[in-house]
Amino acid sequence: MKYIKDFKILKNITISDDTFVLELQLRQKLPIIFPGQFVEVLINKSKNTFLRRPFSIHDVNTSKNTISLFIKKVGEGTEALSKYKVGDIVNIIFPLGKGFNLVKNKKVLLIGGGCGIAPLLYLSKRLNENNNEIHVLLGGRSKEDIIKIKEFKKYGKVYISTENGSLCERGLLTQNSVLKNNFDKIYACGPAPMLKAVAKIAKEKNTECEVSLENIMACGIGACLCCVVETKKGNQCVCTEGPVFNINDLTWQI
Amino acid sequence: MADLSINIKKLLFKNPVLTASGTFGYGEEFEDFIALNKLGGFITKGTTLKSREGNAYPRVHETASGMLNAVGLQNKGIDYFIKTTYPIIKDLNTNIIVNVSGSTIEDYTAVAEKLNALEKIPAIELNISCPNVKQGGMAFGTSCKSAAEVTKAIRKTYKKILIVKLSPNVTDITEIARAVEAEGADAVSLINTLLGMAIDAEIRKPVLSTVTGGLSGPCIKPIALRMVWQTYKAVKIPIIGLGGIMNAADAIEFFLAGATAIQIGTANFIDPQTSLKVIKGIENYLSKHKINSINELVGKLSIE
Numbered sequence A: 001m002k003y004i005k006d007f008k009i010l011k012n013i014t015i016s017d018d019t020f021v022l023e024l025q026l027r028q029k030l031p032i033i034f035p036g037q038f039v040e041v042l043i044n045k046s047k048n049t050f051l052r053r054p055f056s057i058h059d060v061n062t063s064k065n066t067i068s069l070f071i072k073k074v075g076e077g078t079e080a081l082s083k084y085k086v087g088d089i090v091n092i093i094f095p096l097g098k099g100f101n102l103v104k105n106k107k108v109l110l111i112g113g114g115c116g117i118a119p120l121l122y123l124s125k126r127l128n129e130n131n132n133e134i135h136v137l138l139g140g141r142s143k144e145d146i147i148k149i150k151e152f153k154k155y156g157k158v159y160i161s162t163e164n165g166s167l168c169e170r171g172l173l174t175q176n177s178v179l180k181n182n183f184d185k186i187y188a189c190g191p192a193p194m195l196k197a198v199a200k201i202a203k204e205k206n207t208e209c210e211v212s213l214e215n216i217m218a219c220g221i222g223a224c225l226c227c228v229v230e231t232k233k234g235n236q237c238v239c240t241e242g243p244v245f246n247i248n249d250l251t252w253q254i
Numbered sequence B: 001m002a003d004l005s006i007n008i009k010k011l012l013f014k015n016p017v018l019t020a021s022g023t024f025g026y027g028e029e030f031e032d033f034i035a036l037n038k039l040g041g042f043i044t045k046g047t048t049l050k051s052r053e054g055n056a057y058p059r060v061h062e063t064a065s066g067m068l069n070a071v072g073l074q075n076k077g078i079d080y081f082i083k084t085t086y087p088i089i090k091d092l093n094t095n096i097i098v099n100v101s102g103s104t105i106e107d108y109t110a111v112a113e114k115l116n117a118l119e120k121i122p123a124i125e126l127n128i129s130c131p132n133v134k135q136g137g138m139a140f141g142t143s144c145k146s147a148a149e150v151t152k153a154i155r156k157t158y159k160k161i162l163i164v165k166l167s168p169n170v171t172d173i174t175e176i177a178r179a180v181e182a183e184g185a186d187a188v189s190l191i192n193t194l195l196g197m198a199i200d201a202e203i204r205k206p207v208l209s210t211v212t213g214g215l216s217g218p219c220i221k222p223i224a225l226r227m228v229w230q231t232y233k234a235v236k237i238p239i240i241g242l243g244g245i246m247n248a249a250d251a252i253e254f255f256l257a258g259a260t261a262i263q264i265g266t267a268n269f270i271d272p273q274t275s276l277k278v279i280k281g282i283e284n285y286l287s288k289h290k291i292n293s294i295n296e297l298v299g300k301l302s303i304e
């Protein structure tokens, strides 16, 4: 079941120069939300933002009925959202899409590049409840891009790559030494080139791998067919068949 | 309360608010947000004889108060619709209209024939602005001759209500409207999307995979309204108006310009409950102006 609801902004937390977290409260009880699912936000305060904007659900607090979004400012819509104040109302369609498949009692690696870390926090929380051994690899251009380390450390071991070497290992995330280890499953979210590189590694090691994709969307509910990705079963909508896909179902890997 | 019902020939619509093809899937996508039974009707995604994968991604680009799309008629084909979708939606208490698309007259007629046999589909909407035709690559909807030809062919096989959806990418839409009226169309829908394009200046490339795409949303409303008004003066058959309708006030403008019914398109993406809000808003307008029936409003634009 999907809903269209008004949420109240409880917190708007600046994380870095270009990232922020919105904590949003629903007056009623939240429905069940799976990690990897996303929302479509109506950004009223930006005149030129006509369509809704999709964002992954970063975290869920069922006792407070809040969800949070981890957002990177890239254009007018996200810039406008960053200026929303505590008490402001935002209209949201949620929870959308199919999330990650949760495993039990396994050794898992979560890989997040840039704002691709957004859906991984709630995923860690839920994987942690399922008794998994969690390893998290975060990557960015410089140490300013690496955020939320403390939160991830609550659930597992954290590894970091920065392209300029300002924090931990230098280089691309996909060159990080943790990737030499074996895992039962890899979950990844981030820019497409990164996901392709991760998929290649996973394929070589024959490791199960799910990736969360980002395509430009209009409706978010499978009605417009604008957000398609090529899969072995033909074009599928990222908003309804995804955003999480098993790499074996996609045609783009390697 | 005012009477919102309208007729196209013998087909009764409980209210004049429909949802537009390609923006409403096959209805099911919206079930969580609205009671489909409250709609005057809904028009399905363009359905073709064979399944189609559509165009390559990217297929969408946002523009000032609107969007460009290049979906390219992705759908699973008429047989899939009949076997899988129809059984799920057929018992809804609203008019389900199938938007029929094709690239040859034979394709169109084959789909129409199959739909003729479906008891709970009272009407089809013929989409004649698909740019892939057999001869010359010209759209059926942009020449009077081909628009007339395809309408005539369908009219021979299809016995129920035939609505023809017109393309605005023409010099004079009234000529096309007259041509399809003469061949037996029971109503016309206007408008389909306007041909547009977007460029990514950083990489000096078009944004859409197809270079050009269809423009929809509030930015096209003035054009749609003008075309409805011109066509109202040119034909006798009912007009279903659409193009950028976001709220009841927009819808009322279309009735005044001559539309008997309207469709909600892109607005469904912004607010999936738009159509129900528009129905409510029309009711309020009628009661505020003490008008008994929506039909009294049609074409009542005062020019003096």
Ligand SMILES: Cc1cc2nc3c(=O)[nH]c(=O)nc-3n(C[C@H](O)[C@H](O)[C@H](O)COP(=O)(O)OP(=O)(O)OC[C@H]3O[C@@H](n4cnc5c(N)ncnc54)[C@H](O)[C@@H]3O)c2cc1C
Binding pocket: A038, A049, A053, A054, A055, A056, A057, A069, A070, A071, A072, A073, A074, A075, A076, A077, A078, A079, A115, A118, A119, A213, A214, A215, A216, A217, A243
């Ligand atoms: C399922 C899904 C989940 C997402 N989750 C998050 C998230 O948790 N946090 C987050 O910060 N962002 C997320 N995004 C991306 C986010 O939707 C875009 O950054 C946002 O729509 C940009 O809006 P804007 O008005 O600020 O930028 P615009 O003015 O629309 O665009 C500015 C630039 O941003 C880029 N952009 C626009 N839309 C997207 C998109 N959908 N994906 C990637 N790049 C885009 C383009 O390069 C564009 O040139 C997600 C996208 C999807 C599809």
Ligand SMILES: Cc1cc2nc3c(=O)[nH]c(=O)nc-3n(C[C@H](O)[C@H](O)[C@H](O)COP(=O)(O)O)c2cc1C
Binding pocket: A224, A225, A226, B020, B021, B022, B023, B045, B046, B047, B069, B071, B073, B099, B101, B127, B165, B191, B192, B193, B214, B215, B216, B217, B218, B220, B242, B243, B244, B245, B263, B264, B265, B266, B267
């Ligand atoms: C994503 C998208 C897909 C569409 N697909 C179809 C289609 O399959 N058949 C059709 O006749 N019109 C199609 N249309 C056109 C709409 O039905 C409508 O005519 C147009 O969008 C103008 O109305 P609007 O501004 O209210 O959206 C599509 C429009 C959009 C935005």
Ligand code: FES
Binding pocket: A216, A217, A218, A219, A220, A221, A222, A223, A224, A225, A226, A227, A228, A237, A238, A239, A240
């Ligand atoms: S965004 Fe409309 S189908 Fe996915």
